[in-house]
Amino acid sequence: MLIISHKSRVEFVKFLEENNLTYIKTIDNPNLDKRIADHPDLSIFIVNKDTIFIDNSVKYEYRKRLLDKNIIPGESVCKSYPEDAIYNIYMADSYYIHNDFTEKNISLYMKAHNIKHLYVKQGYSRCSIIPLGEKILTSDFGIYKSLKDKIEVILLEKEKIELDGFDHGFIGGCCGFFDNTLIFNGNIEKLNSFEIIKNEADKSKIKLLYPKSCDLLDTGSILCC
Known part of the structure; x- marks a missing residue:
């Protein structure tokens, strides 16, 4: 099941339904800036298909929709950066990428499971990354510079991504990864x-799935559980 923003374009929602992909839409987190309160990756962090950390302020609503999941209540976000991005973490099998403002319960989980912290300055880590398993793609040069000697990271060109109420959005806030599909x-x-994205996906034998009927819109990373 996918978790998508309730502000997702109609064309994208129709595309999901045409491809028989199940989804739920987010609710706004009252503690976040209203322009981004709908973003899944600012209130929810999925460890695996069974375990999900969710901001305590919105956990009850999601519990009703995700009855078969182990939902762990987490700290409430704050309106200002970087405390609004404590759930905005990228996680691979052996490491996670974030700054030092990771939600405390998630941080404890990572330590307990020996998942290495790869530090970057960017708090909106998940939004800045296109996930390709253990390899990542990003247009954030700071992330690229910090990680290029630690993991496989591909630097992308800067893009003009639409984000409601802001000058620009993040490419990672337009995508998600599930079942070997980006x-x-x-x-x-x-x-x-x-072409870079397509070539890297082909190398990793990952399927690309996207509607051609609408432009990209940063509504927060598409999550899968």
């Missing part, structure tokens, strides 16, 4: 880095 909420063929 899904985007708009037409990636218009991106400057389309």
